[in-house]
Structures are given as structure tokens and as C-alpha cells.
Amino acid sequence: MKRIGVFICHCGVNISNTVDVKKVVEEISKIPSVVACADYQYMCSDPGQDMIKKAIKENQLDSVVVAACSPRMHEPTFRATVSDAGMNPYCFEMSNIREQCSWVHLDGEKATKKAIDLVKSSVARASLLEPLVSQGVPVVPKALVIGGGIAGIQTSLDIANSGYKVYLVEKEPSIGGHMARFDKTFPTLDCAACILTPKMVDVARHPNIELLTYSEVESIDGSVGNFHVRVKKNPRYVDMEKCTGCGSCAEACRLAGRIASEFDMGLGKRGAIYVPFPQAVPLRYTIDPEKCLFLKHGKCGTSPKCADVCTTDAIKFDDKPEFVEFDVGAIVVATGFKEFSAELKPEYCYDKYPNVMTGLELERIFAPSGPTGGKPKINGKEPKRIVFISCVGSRDKKVGNAYCSRVCCMYIAKQAHLLKEKIPDADITVMYTDMRAFGKGYEEFYERVQKEGIKYRRGNAAEVYGQDGKLFVRAEDTLLGEPYELEADLVVLGTGLTPNPLAEGIGKLLHLSLSSDGFFLEAHPKLRPVDTVIDGVFLAGVAQGPKDIPDTVAQASGAASHVVNLLSKDEIFAEPTIAVVDEDACVGCKTCMLLCPFEAHEFDEEKGVMKVNAALCKGCGSCAAACPSGSIRMNHFTNDQIIAQLLEVL
Amino acid sequence: MGKSVKEILIDGNGYACIQCGRCTGSCPSGRECSLRTRKLIHMARMGMDVIKTEELWDCTTCFTCQERCPKEVKTTDMIIELRNLAVEEGYFPTMSDVPKIIIKSLYDTGAGQPLSPEVSKIRAIIGLKKEAYDVSTNAETLKKFQRLLDGLEITKKGGLR
Numbered sequence A: 001m002k003r004i005g006v007f008i009c010h011c012g013v014n015i016s017n018t019v020d021v022k023k024v025v026e027e028i029s030k031i032p033s034v035v036a037c038a039d040y041q042y043m044c045s046d047p048g049q050d051m052i053k054k055a056i057k058e059n060q061l062d063s064v065v066v067a068a069c070s071p072r073m074h075e076p077t078f079r080a081t082v083s084d085a086g087m088n089p090y091c092f093e094m095s096n097i098r099e100q101c102s103w104v105h106l107d108g109e110k111a112t113k114k115a116i117d118l119v120k121s122s123v124a125r126a127s128l129l130e131p132l133v134s135q136g137v138p139v140v141p142k143a144l145v146i147g148g149g150i151a152g153i154q155t156s157l158d159i160a161n162s163g164y165k166v167y168l169v170e171k172e173p174s175i176g177g178h179m180a181r182f183d184k185t186f187p188t189l190d191c192a193a194c195i196l197t198p199k200m201v202d203v204a205r206h207p208n209i210e211l212l213t214y215s216e217v218e219s220i221d222g223s224v225g226n227f228h229v230r231v232k233k234n235p236r237y238v239d240m241e242k243c244t245g246c247g248s249c250a251e252a253c254r255l256a257g258r259i260a261s262e263f264d265m266g267l268g269k270r271g272a273i274y275v276p277f278p279q280a281v282p283l284r285y286t287i288d289p290e291k292c293l294f295l296k297h298g299k300c301g302t303s304p305k306c307a308d309v310c311t312t313d314a315i316k317f318d319d320k321p322e323f324v325e326f327d328v329g330a331i332v333v334a335t336g337f338k339e340f341s342a343e344l345k346p347e348y349c350y351d352k353y354p355n356v357m358t359g360l361e362l363e364r365i366f367a368p369s370g371p372t373g374g375k376p377k378i379n380g381k382e383p384k385r386i387v388f389i390s391c392v393g394s395r396d397k398k399v400g401n402a403y404c405s406r407v408c409c410m411y412i413a414k415q416a417h418l419l420k421e422k423i424p425d426a427d428i429t430v431m432y433t434d435m436r437a438f439g440k441g442y443e444e445f446y447e448r449v450q451k452e453g454i455k456y457r458r459g460n461a462a463e464v465y466g467q468d469g470k471l472f473v474r475a476e477d478t479l480l481g482e483p484y485e486l487e488a489d490l491v492v493l494g495t496g497l498t499p500n501p502l503a504e505g506i507g508k509l510l511h512l513s514l515s516s517d518g519f520f521l522e523a524h525p526k527l528r529p530v531d532t533v534i535d536g537v538f539l540a541g542v543a544q545g546p547k548d549i550p551d552t553v554a555q556a557s558g559a560a561s562h563v564v565n566l567l568s569k570d571e572i573f574a575e576p577t578i579a580v581v582d583e584d585a586c587v588g589c590k591t592c593m594l595l596c597p598f599e600a601h602e603f604d605e606e607k608g609v610m611k612v613n614a615a616l617c618k619g620c621g622s623c624a625a626a627c628p629s630g631s632i633r634m635n636h637f638t639n640d641q642i643i644a645q646l647l648e649v650l
Numbered sequence B: 001m002g003k004s005v006k007e008i009l010i011d012g013n014g015y016a017c018i019q020c021g022r023c024t025g026s027c028p029s030g031r032e033c034s035l036r037t038r039k040l041i042h043m044a045r046m047g048m049d050v051i052k053t054e055e056l057w058d059c060t061t062c063f064t065c066q067e068r069c070p071k072e073v074k075t076t077d078m079i080i081e082l083r084n085l086a087v088e089e090g091y092f093p094t095m096s097d098v099p100k101i102i103i104k105s106l107y108d109t110g111a112g113q114p115l116s117p118e119v120s121k122i123r124a125i126i127g128l129k130k131e132a133y134d135v136s137t138n139a140e141t142l143k144k145f146q147r148l149l150d151g152l153e154i155t156k157k158g159g160l161r
């Protein structure tokens, strides 16, 4: 018979106020295998832990049960405690008599009875626990960062500066993300390019960073410490080595100024050969294969003008996709967001009137490199009456976005300020739901723009309508309790941030979960905001949820520090609580292979049985429950252990 | 017994309201009168006497507000339910006698909104019978209908009995 020690915690008064702890000790002591049983005010404190260690040695215990809070809180603590006393940590069992008993029951007598049952069931399980040993696997000291916005840039630089190699994969021809589109940033009104481009250049020059732009991650296999990555480099039809970025080709292109520029939100024009913006990194030209006359029709006038003017012979019409493969130990997902599609709110007539525009479009109007050269002109005219509408696509269940986008209140304040600066006699009204100016210096900025003469009217816009060539916005001033309408030359929609559809594939490749808002789910909303439940995969920036640039950069550095933490280890130890296949019983039906959410099962062709990849298995148990021949055993959660535990509570 | 104000708020998702005012701003009726849809929700939530307000009866139940509300508050449904509660508690609008007029007309003629001579003319033009095909054109059926109404609380509260 196993020798078991049981320790009951009062958790201050959290448990003992409802559960009669002494009574539990009395009942549990009666179990023959329990050779030591005691209670203590705080089991997790140093004296509490010492008590357990002493009891292990004095009573030669085989297993230990602590009845206290949730194992999510202190299982790691007590596993370490028993380890210190020479016991295998997997011979420790925790009974939750706080969250699952004292906190949820009022009747002390019944709660005490339930606590006794819970502890008894833990003792039954503890007597069947077996020692398990973690396998060490070596770590590849390199990282993959997906997405080259400010989040990916910051993470890459931090990891690279710690001495580890980084592969930075960006889908677009240049890194920079959304921030590269802004003229100024709130609340300090820093010039976005002045603070972003130095970092972009650092990325390009860093000896530890390999920049893969215009590229996509095709597949990711393996697991923490040892991911195998395959990246597709899309053909640019320009030789990256030869192109000097002089831009003669773009000027010469027959389609120059005739194709809507994605970077300018369709407001500006580019040619078929282009760079998204003048400070692009890398400053290398790209031919748009969907538009280029030569690539589409095999003919561009008498000869392609770009090739004619290029002095370095960089145009390469026969360019093909290239594939690169490499191994990394850790991955950071920094795939950012997509601006809310304003046409989903038909009452704001975004589709209908050119002088109804989105926040991101207005950013391009401000930008010196933008479609109007930084002049605030809408349809060639300076707008005088301007209305901003907040929360477009945020806090809006109608379009499925229940969340607040956290940046629109402030970017509206910034944009209103910039317009006022450029058009001093403009009459600017902000229609808002609630004002959220929570960041450092934000409330002060909100006050400042009101002093500058921006009118804030509480109550959001109900509709935009046009009449006789004029544009009107209707709303209620909720502080006055009066409906009103304003004529406007320009209506700016404070569009929110939504999950990036370009990141869906990455989420699937990595088996990442989404939170209810559609952004990637972190491992814990408070304590593990940069981790995911997949070991070795981290999140940075808006990919995890809406945030401004300061928060994005902070999280990006946080993700980098977790990556560095992981890469600095020679070996990592995976949890041994995984599925094990009984090769004699397995018939190779592959049911498990279809079910496993982590693709941890492989078929061993030679033996005709399944194999579990220990590094991929998360111990979820789906396979064990489904296996028709019952040949999968879950370490630490064997059928015997679970049934013994259940019998005590039934 | 019908629902309480609180139950109406819960069923109508009224506690989700963020007082953004998009309902009032959308309300075609509120442009002409003192109806402030948002304010009705606020009053209901604050435990004020929302069922005694006259504005409750200014809504034309066009549903524009409910269609636009970003928080899926069932504004119009709630207004209808609040009216039911108001009648149950004996609060008919005093300023506007419209509901009473409608009930009386329903009782007397069988139609809440009897055909006006203008409408009858239009009906004739498009080839319909001048009168409607309902209880209002059949004296015997109308009597039976009135007997049915006599059994209802609403005719009493509307001051007919």
C-alpha cells in the first residue's frame, strides 16, 4: 500500500470560514493509506511548505495531497516543494476545496461533507499516481517574427540585439505596417516617419535579422524549441540585388499614376512597378503582376519601358517564387489588424459620398507623401465644416464587434487638431459616445484640442444623408437631450480596428485560438498577455487585441523577452502528461490522427501503428477518449486514476 | 399580469444601452415632438416613472431606432411593452387622446382607423369596393365584436364602460 500524506489549508479564512477543517482532518486520517494528515493556516507559505517536506522525510511518503485552492494557482508551488524533498513531482495531487467548495457554498455542514469527499477522491487518485520524467529537447537559438508593423519591428530588434538570429516575414513589399501611413501620432504629435523609419532602417541593417518581405509563411511543423518553417518569397519581377531604388522605372511605366495605391487607401495612384512609399524598407521596386501589361499580355508597347530605362538591368520578367526553409526555436505573431469596413454601416453612406471618408484615409491626406501632398483637400477643396463620428464598427454588436477599439477617440482628437492647424477657420465637431482618453498624456491632449476650438458633442451620429448636393449628419446631443443636424463638407468615420483576415492562415498553421472578439487569444488575460497556449508561440501588437503604439511597443518588447528567455536555454523540458500509444493494442485505424487538434499523431508505416510526437502532444485527451481499441493511455490521467477518483465522489 | 419595467428592460436588452443617442438621432417622430428614445431607456433604468410620460405615446413604431441601435437594445419592442404596462396601470396619455380615440373608434365602427372619404375615393379609383371587407360593414358581426370587446379590460380602462 502507498504511504500518503494529506495537508489541508485554511487559506486564511477563505476555506475555514465555511469548511470545518478540523473535521476534514479527522475523517481523512481514518483512511488506512493516509499516514500523515495535518492542517495549516497557509499551506503555500514557507512554514507550510516546510511542514510538507518534513512529513515526506519522516514518514517516507510515496504521494502527497494538498487540499487548498485551484491547481492553476499553486500546483507548480507544491510540485516544487515535494521535488525538494526528493519526491517525483507527478506524485503530487491537489484537491480544490476553495473555488470548488468554500467559495461557492453557504451551508457549512454540507460544504464540509463535500470537502471530505473531494479530498477522499484525491487520496484515491494519489494512491495510483506514478512517477513521470520530462524529456529534454535542444532549442534552436533563432526566432521567426510574422508581420513587420511596429510590433514585429520592435520584437525583431529586441531579439536580434540580444544576440539571436531573427527571420522577419512581411507580406507587403515593405515593412512599416499601419504606422507608416500616419503623418503624426497622438498624443505627442511626433512625426510618425521620424520615429519609425530609423527603426525600419535598423531592421534592414541588423546583422542578426534576415528580412523576408513580399513573403508568406507556407508551413510550420514541429514544436517549441524546434519549429521547421517554410516561407514563400513572391516574385517581385525585379532583381533585389541589382535594383538601386532609383525609381526611373516607376516614372517610365506606361501605367504610371493609373493604378489605385493600396498604401494610399486607393486615394493616390501608382504605376504597375512601384514602391508603396518613398521610405520603404527595403527600397526595392516591385511589379504588380495583376496590372503589368507585359506580364499579363506579354507585350507593353514596343518594349517594356521599365526595362528600357533601368540602368542596372534589374527588371526580371521571368522571376519565379522562391522557397526558403529554416528552423527556429520560437515564433512571434505580429500580424496587426484591418481597418473596419465602413460600408458595413450603410447609414453613414460611406459608399455613396466621396466626402465621407475613414480615419485611415484621412491619415493619407495629412501625409506629405500622400495623394494631396499633405494638403487637406477633399475633391480639390478645403473643407470648412467637418464632422467626426466615433465608434464606427466598435462597441457595435450589429456588426459583431462588441469591443472598444481603444485608439479611435484619440486618433480623432489628433486628426481634429491637425485639420484645425491646417484650416484655422474650420468648424469641427466630434460626435462621440463616450470619451476614452486613458493613456499617458491623453486626457491632457483631449483638453488641449477643445481649447483649440474643436467642439465635442456627446451623442453619436445616427445617420448621414445627402440632399441637393449637400451633406448632413443627424445626431442627438445627449447632454441637451435635443436632436440636431449639421451640414458638413467632410465627414470622417472613426473606424475601429478589426482582426486581420490575412492572419487567419497563420492562426490555423499554429493552432492558435481566437478570443470572442476574433483577435488571437493570449494564455492568460492578466498574467500571460504575450504568451499563447501553444508553447514557443508569442503575440505582439494589435494581433492580440486593439491597442495604441505605446502599448504595442511595450507588448512587443515583452514578447521579445519571452523569446530570449526561451532561446537562452540549451534544452527545454516538455510536460510528460501526454498520450502514449500501446503498440500491441493499436490497430492503426487513425481515428486519433483525425481528432488531434495539435497534429501530434503520426502513422508508423513500418509497424502499422500510431506514434505520438511528445513535443506536440498537449495532453488534451481527445484521442484517448475516442480510441476504439482503448490503446491510448494518458500519462497522469489514466483510466484507473480517473475512475478511482470518481468512485469516491459518486 | 404583464411584465414589470425591470423585466421589460431585461428582455429588451435595455441594460446594454450606452446612451449613445443613435436612437433619438434616428427617430423621425422625435424630430417633430419631444420624444427622446434614449431618455425613455434611461428613465426606465433609473426607476423613474417612465410609464407616466406622454412621450411614450409619440412613437410611431417605425423601428428605425431598433434597427440602428449598436447594442441590440430592442427599443421599439420595449416602448410597446411599456405602453402595455402603462395601460395596465391605468396611465393613458392625457395630452394626446389618440389611443382613446382609437379604442373608441374600434368599438364604434370595428376599425381603429375608419376609412376616410378620401381613402374611399382612392379605393374606387383602383377598383376596390368603397368600404372595407371587415366587421365595420356588417352590423351583426359588429355587434358580436363589441360583445367580445366588452369582456376586455382595455375598454374599461379606455373609459368605454
Ligand SMILES: Cc1cc2nc3c(=O)[nH]c(=O)nc-3n(C[C@H](O)[C@H](O)[C@H](O)COP(=O)(O)OP(=O)(O)OC[C@H]3O[C@@H](n4cnc5c(N)ncnc54)[C@H](O)[C@@H]3O)c2cc1C
Binding pocket: A146, A147, A148, A149, A150, A151, A152, A169, A170, A171, A172, A175, A176, A177, A178, A179, A182, A184, A185, A186, A187, A215, A216, A217, A334, A335, A336, A337, A338, A339, A359, A360, A363, A407, A411, A414, A495, A496, A500, A502, A503, A506, A540, A541, A542, A543, A547, A548, A549, A550, A552
Ligand atoms: C486611423 C488610425 C490612426 C492611428 N493613429 C495612431 C496614433 O496616432 N498613435 C498611436 O499610438 N496609435 C495610432 N493608431 C493605432 C496604430 O495603428 C496601431 O497601434 C499599430 O499600427 C499597431 O501595430 P502592429 O504592428 O500591431 O500592426 P500593423 O501596423 O497592422 O502591422 C501588421 C503587419 O503585419 C503584416 N502581416 C499581416 N498578416 C501577415 C501575414 N500573414 N504574413 C506576413 N505579414 C503579415 C501586415 O502587412 C503589416 O505590415 C491608429 C490607428 C488607426 C486605424
Ligand code: SF4
Binding pocket: B016, B017, B018, B019, B020, B021, B022, B023, B024, B037, B038, B041, B068, B069, B070, B071, B072, B073, B075
Ligand atoms: S441607440 Fe441603443 S445604445 Fe444608443 S442610446 Fe439608443 S438604445 Fe441606447
Ligand code: SF4
Binding pocket: B023, B026, B027, B028, B029, B030, B037, B058, B059, B060, B061, B062, B063, B064, B065, B066, B075, B076, B079
Ligand atoms: S420606433 Fe418609435 S422611438 Fe424608434 S425611431 Fe421609430 S418613432 Fe422613434
